[in-house]
Amino acid sequence: MGKRIIQTAAAFGAAAGLLVLLFFAVKTKRLQINRWIVSDTDHVGVDISEYQADVDMDTLREQGITFIYMKATEGSGHVDGRFAQNWKNAQESGIPAGAYHFFSFDSPGQQQAENYITTVGSLEGKMIPAIDVEYYADKKENPPAREDVIRELGAFIAVLEREYGVRPLIYCSGEIYEKYIEEDFGEYPRWVRSIYYPVTFEAGSNWVIWQYCDTAQLEGYAGGEQCIDLNVLKRGISPEELMAGSRKENAGEVSKR
Numbered sequence: 054m055g056k057r058i059i060q061t062a063a064a065f066g067a068a069a070g071l072l073v074l075l076f077f078a079v080k081t082k083r084l085q086i087n088r089w090i091v092s093d094t095d096h097v098g099v100d101i102s103e104y105q106a107d108v109d110m111d112t113l114r115e116q117g118i119t120f121i122y123m124k125a126t127e128g129s130g131h132v133d134g135r136f137a138q139n140w141k142n143a144q145e146s147g148i149p150a151g152a153y154h155f156f157s158f159d160s161p162g163q164q165q166a167e168n169y170i171t172t173v174g175s176l177e178g179k180m181i182p183a184i185d186v187e188y189y190a191d192k193k194e195n196p197p198a199r200e201d202v203i204r205e206l207g208a209f210i211a212v213l214e215r216e217y218g219v220r221p222l223i224y225c226s227g228e229i230y231e232k233y234i235e236e237d238f239g240e241y242p243r244w245v246r247s248i249y250y251p252v253t254f255e256a257g258s259n260w261v262i263w264q265y266c267d268t269a270q271l272e273g274y275a276g277g278e279q280c281i282d283l284n285v286l287k288r289g290i291s292p293e294e295l296m297a298g299s300r301k302e303n304a305g306e307v308s309k310r
Contacts, residue, residue: 243260
């Protein structure tokens with residue numbers, strides 16, 4: 054009996070040790086299980102900003118990239134230093150592209166929306182707007198009041214919807230989603246950040262775009278940031294269906310698949 058107990062304890066200890074090693078490998082990104090899940094037939098895209106500097110859209114396309122979201126604006130006054138050139142290059146290359154706004158907890162939502170609209174202009178032939186809602190600076194340690202975020206994010210979204218006639222994507226982590234988004238903006242198409250484990254653990258089937266990797270290195274950009282984020286569309290959704298003016302998006306059908 055004693056020998057059997059020792060053997061069982063040893064097996065349990067070995068299994069526990071293996072789980073610890075697996076957890077460490079995933080959290081340090083040495084093991085990226087998400088990249089095993091995404092297939093060659095999926096619509097894979099990147100999100101970029103001035104940190105990637107000069108971006109060659111054609112070179113990205115040659116590596117299987119089928120859509121691009123690029124940072125346009127932040128807060129009520131900041132414009133990404135590479136947006137204008139990226140926007141122009143995407144139009145010339147023909148690769149489906151959209152513009153995202155980094156939402157500020159420190160300025161009025163209406164002014165932020167006006168900054169986006171002034172900078173981006175028409176979305177004819179472009180993908181629907183996206184809003185990046187995440188903590189910055191000391192906001193994680195000192196999170197903004199929920200009622201303030203709901204008010205200003207709601208104002209931002211209302212202005213965009215009047216201007217473009219579509220619901221924007223909302224990009225966020227699970228923590229942000231539960232605290233600020235789910236109750237009041239849960240019907241909006243969701244762009245989920247889940248870089249350590251599969252999106253189903255984070256969002257079930259409630260997503261349109263999944264950011265599954267933030268350590269990819271591709272050819273086609275020359276900025277100080279060597280890594281680039283990879284995103285994938287939910288299977289059954291194409292970049293064309295996320296174009297501003299898509300009847301399916303206007304009807305809210307894309308986000309409910």
